[in-house]
Amino acid sequence: MDGLARMMVATADLMEAEGRMLKQQALRLVLAVGVGVGVLVLALAGVFFVLLGMYQLLARAVGPGWASAAFGVAALALAAAGAYGAKRVLK
Numbered sequence: 232m233d234g235l236a237r238m239m240v241a242t243a244d245l246m247e248a249e250g251r252m253l254k255q256q257a258l259r260l261v262l263a264v265g266v267g268v269g270v271l272v273l274a275l276a277g278v279f280f281v282l283l284g285m286y287q288l289l290a291r292a293v294g295p296g297w298a299s300a301a302f303g304v305a306a307l308a309l310a311a312a313g314a315y316g317a318k319r320v321l322k
Contacts, residue, residue: 282302290298 286298286302
């Protein structure tokens with residue numbers, strides 16, 4: 232009987248310690264995801280503004296129609312390169 236009681240206490244202690252560790256790891260994960268999302272938003276905003284500046288510079292030089300066409304072709308080329316890379320990775 233005494234051995235059973237000790238085993239139950241040890242099991243409860245183990246579950247408590249594992250629960251604390253799980254809580255700490257979950258908090259670290261939530262923090263990392265939050266920071267990652269923030270960094271992603273800032274990076275996308277930076278890319279957007281760089282591309283907007285390049286478009287405006289090109290639009291002044293050759294006109295808005297040609298600038299849109301050039302950026303459209305560049306976007307299609309990047310999409311094709313991404314699709315080709317994904318195909319090679321998944322093969």
